[in-house]
Amino acid sequence: MLAVGDRENMRIKAYYYVGNAPTAVKNVIQQQLMPAVIAYYEAALKVSRATAPIQYSNADAQECAKVDAVDSLKNGINADLVLFITGANEPEKGYVAYASACDIDPTTNRPVVGMINFNYAYGFDKDSFLTYQTQIYTTLHELGHVLGFSSSLYPFFVDPTTNKKLGVANVVKTKTVNGYAGVSVLTLQPLTDRLKTYFNCQELDGAYIEQEGGPGSAGSHFERRIFLNEFMTASDIIDCRVSEFYLALLEGTGWYTPDYSMAEPMFWGKGKGCAFVNSKCVDTTTKQATITDSFCNDLGNIGCTFGAQGYGVCGTNDLTQKDTSMDTAFNYWGDFRKMADSFADNCPYYSFYSGAECRDSSNEPRNLPTGEYFGEESRCFTGTLGVQKALPTTSPMCIKKYCTKVSTNQYNVLLEIAGKNTTCTQEGAISVDGMFGTINCPNPNTFCVSSGLTYCARGCLGRGTCVENKCVCNKGYYGDDCSYRVVVPGEAEPESGPNKTAIGVGAGVGGGALLAIIGFIIAKIKAMQAGGAAGIAGKAAAGNSGAQPGQGADNAV
Numbered sequence: 001m002l003a004v005g006d007r008e009n010m011r012i013k014a015y016y017y018v019g020n021a022p023t024a025v026k027n028v029i030q031q032q033l034m035p036a037v038i039a040y041y042e043a044a045l046k047v048s049r050a051t052a053p054i055q056y057s058n059a060d061a062q063e064c065a066k067v068d069a070v071d072s073l074k075n076g077i078n079a080d081l082v083l084f085i086t087g088a089n090e091p092e093k094g095y096v097a098y099a100s101a102c103d104i105d106p107t108t109n110r111p112v113v114g115m116i117n118f119n120y121a122y123g124f125d126k127d128s129f130l131t132y133q134t135q136i137y138t139t140l141h142e143l144g145h146v147l148g149f150s151s152s153l154y155p156f157f158v159d160p161t162t163n164k165k166l167g168v169a170n171v172v173k174t175k176t177v178n179g180y181a182g183v184s185v186l187t188l189q190p191l192t193d194r195l196k197t198y199f200n201c202q203e204l205d206g207a208y209i210e211q212e213g214g215p216g217s218a219g220s221h222f223e224r225r226i227f228l229n230e231f232m233t234a235s236d237i238i239d240c241r242v243s244e245f246y247l248a249l250l251e252g253t254g255w256y257t258p259d260y261s262m263a264e265p266m267f268w269g270k271g272k273g274c275a276f277v278n279s280k281c282v283d284t285t286t287k288q289a290t291i292t293d294s295f296c297n298d299l300g301n302i303g304c305t306f307g308a309q310g311y312g313v314c315g316t317n318d319l320t321q322k323d324t325s326m327d328t329a330f331n332y333w334g335d336f337r338k339m340a341d342s343f344a345d346n347c348p349y350y351s352f353y354s355g356a357e358c359r360d361s362s363n364e365p366r367n368l369p370t371g372e373y374f375g376e377e378s379r380c381f382t383g384t385l386g387v388q389k390a391l392p393t394t395s396p397m398c399i400k401k402y403c404t405k406v407s408t409n410q411y412n413v414l415l416e417i418a419g420k421n422t423t424c425t426q427e428g429a430i431s432v433d434g435m436f437g438t439i440n441c442p443n444p445n446t447f448c449v450s451s452g453l454t455y456c457a458r459g460c461l462g463r464g465t466c467v468e469n470k471c472v473c474n475k476g477y478y479g480d481d482c483s484y485r486v487v488v489p490g491e492a493e494p495e496s497g498p499n500k501t502a503i504g505v506g507a508g509v510g511g512g513a514l515l516a517i518i519g520f521i522i523a524k525i526k527a528m529q530a531g532g533a534a535g536i537a538g539k540a541a542a543g544n545s546g547a548q549p550g551q552g553a554d555n556a557v
């Protein structure tokens with residue numbers, strides 16, 4: 001057997017069963033999306049290679065994904081993970097995709113076969129930058145479950161030096177936090193170590209796991225309150241990030257050696273100490289947010305989202321919503337009022353409005369008027385800035401910005417507003433030549449290394465080099481994260497088989513699994529609420545006016 005140090009880059013082989021998709025959707029899945037996501041994990045993870053080829057019969061494949069095995073798999077394929085990619089057009093159903101691990105290697109206990117099923121009805125517009133990026137994250141997330149983040153796989157996590165199982169008691173425990181008794185904590189050493197440093201909390205005992213959302217979400221996602229925009233939280237969210245924490249979780253499985261340079265930076269709660277992790281987000285006596293640059297107080301009003309990627313509503317735009325069944329630990333205001341994000345322990349933060357993501361150039365500037373701009377270099381700022389007169393109240397607005405380094409750890413933020421440039425040299429309100437009102441400058445030295453930071457998205461997926469925080473893609477790839485592939489006319493189709501023999505999403509989603517882990521479901525189903533603006537579907541439907549918060553409407557399984 002190979003020692004841990006002899007691990008090699010992971011090899012993932014996908015078989016496609018998506019011939020029932022519209023050609024454009026099929027092409028996105030086969031030619032762009034799956035290759036990009038596979039490229040990420042192949043570059044980010046090293047594994048002990050399987051000791052024998054992965055061999056699967058029709059019966060095995062039927063059990064995993066309700067498909068037949070193609071010949072190369074029947075004969076045995078040299079890969080470290082085999083994936084069945086299936087799909088169905090089910091606009092009436094709320095999921096975008098779901099996934100499951102199906103089989104583990106008998107020696108290493110690592111998952112070696114899995115499946116992902118897509119709903120063709122959502123999110124396959126390659127040419128819409130943000131839709132495609134969202135789909136990349138969704139797919140990374142699904143594969144993220146298959147690779148290890150699943151309560152069903154916790155019993156198989158191993159000590160990498162011996163391949164002996166750690167035992168569930170050494171992987172996850174339950175404790176009471178803020179009066180809520182059901183918090184699951186992943187106690188994997190590599191993960192805990194990084195969390196202690198990140199949050200600046202030495203007493204931290206592990207990663208809090210999502211307890212909300214029923215059996216599909218609870219137990220197999222990071223807790224939204226703690227990990228807000230981490231991609232393995234339970235629903236779609238603006239400014240999603242593949243963090244060091246997920247990679248550390250994978251390291252903690254004992255199966256993988258991650259390349260942490262492939263992680264994307266996180267800022268939510270960073271350095272805020274144990275109080276951030278272990279205190280209620282709203283003080284039940286004062287009924288005010290305890291950490292005001294993370295959580296908000298002006299419920300129902302709009303402001304910039306955390307990370308300034310867009311604007312949205314504080315907590316909920318329907319203050320009459322009550323949930324008398326909520327755990328009393330989350331009843332901060334005493335009247336059971338319910339926030340829009342069902343995964344965040346009922347904590348209020350600025351939830352993103354569909355149509356209000358500053359980086360999305362397809363959004364229309366609002367008629368404030370402020371000289372608002374939507375596009376890659378845009379971020380959310382607050383102010384009263386107006387072209388003809390000052391706004392009556394402070395409002396969030398999307399403004400084109402550039403960070404410039406003036407000396408070590410010293411930055412200025414250049415704002416381009418209606419063709420005029422203004423420079424933020426320090427925090428505070430400033431006026432803009434020829435305009436009325438003011439705009440609030442963030443602290444440039446903080447902003448430029450957090451919200452305003454540009455970074456190489458998803459480590460350039462291993463398809464390029466990161467040069468001055470921008471990906472320089474290898475030949476044949478393009479896009480800010482190199483997630484687009486140049487398709488050569490007439491190129492061979494990847495190995496494919498006929499569609500699923502049965503379609504349907506229900507209790508039995510994901511098929512069964514061998515090796516006594518039959519029936520586990522580690523899928524993510526995103527429920528798109530009718531009339532809401534959840535994620536991808538809502539973005540197309542909602543537009544700017546009357547938009548609903550993007551979070552909370554999704555339901556992950």
Ligand SMILES: [Zn+2]
Nearest residue numbers: 523524556557
């Ligand atoms: Zn999920």
